[in-house]
Amino acid sequence: MLGEPLQSRVRVRLNELLNSPATGAEIALVERQLTRYPRGMIAVGARCRCGRPLAVVTRPLLNGSIPFPTTFYLTSPEAVKAVSSLEADGTMRQLSERVCQDQQLKEAYEQAHQAYLLFRSQLAELLGDDDSHIRGISAGGMPVRVKCLHALVGQSLCMGAGVNPIGDIALNMVAAAGRFDSNLCRCSIL
Ligand SMILES: [Zn+2]
Numbered sequence: 001m002l003g004e005p006l007q008s009r010v011r012v013r014l015n016e017l018l019n020s021p022a023t024g025a026e027i028a029l030v031e032r033q034l035t036r037y038p039r040g041m042i043a044v045g046a047r048c049r050c051g052r053p054l055a056v057v058t059r060p061l062l063n064g065s066i067p068f069p070t071t072f073y074l075t076s077p078e079a080v081k082a083v084s085s086l087e088a089d090g091t092m093r094q095l096s097e098r099v100c101q102d103q104q105l106k107e108a109y110e111q112a113h114q115a116y117l118l119f120r121s122q123l124a125e126l127l128g129d130d131d132s133h134i135r136g137i138s139a140g141g142m143p144v145r146v147k148c149l150h151a152l153v154g155q156s157l158c159m160g161a162g163v164n165p166i167g168d169i170a171l172n173m174v175a176a177a178g179r180f181d182s183n184l185c186r187c188s189i190l
Pocket residue numbers: 048049050051052184185186187
């Protein structure tokens with residue numbers, strides 16, 4: 001069960017995001033960041049200080065037929081590269097072990113999973129998307145493993161600190177390494 005503070009946080013954030021839908025200019029900018037068209041992009045979920053997207057919110061069903069579980073998608077090339085460097089360093093295995101061993105972290109990670117599912121199911125309901133194929137499946141290896149830090153960092157950026165503990169740890173690690181910091185603009189795509 002998702003705790004009440006997180007439930008209301010999910011609802012507030014969803015409303016904020018749906019009240020500022022992606023503009024054509026934002027979609028074009030994300031297309032340049034990803035070098036492909038961002039199908040199903042609903043809104044910019046997190047921004048750099050300069051205003052450019054760091055991560056976007058994607059609808060649960062693309063083109064009315066393709067289930068898309070990764071609701072929070074990291075798009076900033078600088079952030080993607082920084083998180084990839086963590087994955088290359090074996091950080092995922094290390095963090096998976098921490099989730100296994102630390103009961104408090106394990107519970108917080110389970111809550112992040114539940115918050116992800118609640119956000120996506122509410123989004124699916126509001127958009128009329130059929131999410132039955134991905135129900136119960138979140139992203140990034142949640143609730144017990146750490147498989148894709150990009151997805152977890154995407155959730156941390158879109159929902160804010162204090163929701164996904166592993167995404168938060170990964171963000172702190174890349175900031176400490178001087179690789180990416182959401183408070184510093186190093187955008188290369190203008
Ligand atoms: Zn920037």
